[in-house]
Amino acid sequence: MTESKTTPFLRTAATLLLFLLVLLSGCVAPSPPPPLPEPLPPVEVKPLEAVSWEEVDGWFEEDPLPAFAAFLKSCRALKKRPDWQTPCVEAAALDPEDSGAVRLFFETCFTPHRVRNPDGSDTGMVTGYYAPDLQGSRSRSDRFSYPLYKVPDDLLVIDLSSVYPELGSYRLRGRVEGRRVVPYYSRSELDGAALPARGKELCWVEDPVELFFLHIQGSGRITLDDGSRIMVSYAEQNGHPYRSIGKLLLDRGAMTRDQMSMQNIRAWAQANPAQVRGLLDENPSYIFFHELAPGVETPPGALGIPLTAERSLAVDPRTVPLGAPVFLSTTWPSSSVPLKRLMVAQDTGGAIKGAVRADFFWGCGDEAGAYAGRMKQQGRMWVLLPRPQGPLAAR
Template identity: 50%
Template sequence: MFGKRFIPYFVLVCLAVLLASCTTTPPEIPEPEVVPPERRQRVSFTDLPDWNTDNMKAVWPAFLNSCRAIGKRTDWQNICLKARGIDKNDQAAIRTFFESYFDPYRIVGENGSDTGLATGYYEPLLTGSRNRKGKFQTALYRQPDDLLVIDLASAYPQLKGLRLRGKLEGHRVVPYDTRAEIEKSGKLDGNEIVWVDDVLDAFFLEIQGSGRVYLPESGETIRLAYANQNGRPYRSIGRYLLDKGELKPGQASAQQIKEWIRKNPERLREVLDANPSYVFFREEKITDPEEGPKGALGIPLTAERSIAVDPRHIPLGAPVFIDTTQPYSPVPLRKLVMAQDTGGAIKGAVRADYFWGFGSDAGKQAGKMKQKLKIWLLLPKQPEK
């Protein structure tokens, strides 16, 4: 598997015990796989539906953000340097810029199909307190001290980008606790950042990866950003309820899941514990309320112009043209976006999580989105041979 016939016993033990805890996290992003030519087909910009009518001014700030993160890379240096001279208000100039410095590639999935899945996410707003009292009974936690993140890439380059998460149990490294085990043990007591007033909002904040919390006592609003995860695989509670026959296909939006749980409060713990993954946060101050949370590239996301992708297939920072539809609608959603984030459930070449922005309206759109998707990856033009 790794090109060597012998791997030290320690590595075998780690892989066997912690395989379920293997995930990728920023800032170490896995190198994209070498995609076979038949799965990355060069096309013309005229093949991109509605390319000429997209609002280029809207995507330009997101593109410049990508340059902040990857502009020093060899194949991006000249492009990002040239971008500084483009008038941000000149639609034609921006469109010509992309056509001059990039080539579009139609992306096909591992199954040979060019059609995949688009979902949505957003930055929610919760209400909380620094202290547990009254209606504020659900904690959001910082990363615990006993969480180990093991990097084997320095010894085994084949494992670059993979992290093994676990904890010490005597002299053994074992997988970190599941959601159910964490909640039952109370082991995170003392690691609370804030207490919020809704257990479901707290759970869905973990799925979104970041969010804001308004503290009425001080009038302050803080941001909770993704810090780490327990290493357990993400399991959709919507899928769990579908498999149990509690919801029907097409009824597993975030809003419908919340409604079902509120009608069946006695099953709350059962449903939430069906997802063994658990996310830990860090607190950040909000200096600009208009600025989105930071994605996997470490730069702010742009509402409706940033997406999360599988970085094994789509290089982070790259422009991607998407062809999908509005949630629960046949109305086309075709535009240029930037691959600036990742997600535990975002797996595959033709797969994207569309960032809708901040607040309840964005949440309504994100919670409903589960649409067919086609994508074209824009890569820097290669020098003529």
């Protein structure tokens, strides 16, 4: 029996159909993946979280009397604020030597709030500052040749907040050149041969490195060659950004991070006198000073009241209100020994930025400087805020 003539055609058609089916099956769009779940909204971290006194690390072991004396000073400024009137009136009525009554005052009039960073952590950097002692003279000489300047007459301070509210408290510094406002002189220009601030010398000192540290600290005592002593404090600055010479020395390998301190920067300067001027000029920021009233021995803080050694704290006021008591839990400089005490937020600083960030005021002189120069510890903070209804309001 012979094969039909149509058989090859049918076989060819079947093969072609099978090929088309295979081809089409590869062109079928895959099933879409299941939709991704909606992202969770970011968790808002509140910078201040109310807690119990039991959660304040070290509160019950602390003697509150030294910080209470500092808080009474804060009340000179705080008593004008409605939220602070009750605790300030209560404080004024207490016996400042009665530790039990003072502790009860803090526990009754205030609620402790744990300070947190935006990422939710509650630890941050705690550094130290102090008011250095310098030797100086009202007259320039070979020994005293480095000037402290008062605010120059040509320094402009421009506040644009009324026109640009988004600038907040930011102020521009500059000077007029023709019809233009240009940046004010930098450190290298102010200390250079032209001496653009000449005639505004408050006094002269003998050591450029000690003068540089005075610029960083913002206040200090100067013993003059006639035996008298004056206190000088920050009045203005030239508007240039601060640049750390310590970081520069680290970057250049002049010392390790473990070696970094004011004491070792001094030692480096003594060993490398020819490089000192160039290093200091790397920081263009410059501070102008004013002389405080005779008899003032402690510099004022941002509240305008005298700071208290080892009880005043510089903070970022965007998180911690100036004048508020703050419990600090950290360690002693270059040590793991606990340092837990009640402080008062009475100052600010250009480098003190962030929620859990503080600068510990150690006082005046070389011993205070020895602690401040080595302090770079981790710490936690609790700010004490007035209760809405204090004891006085309940009477």
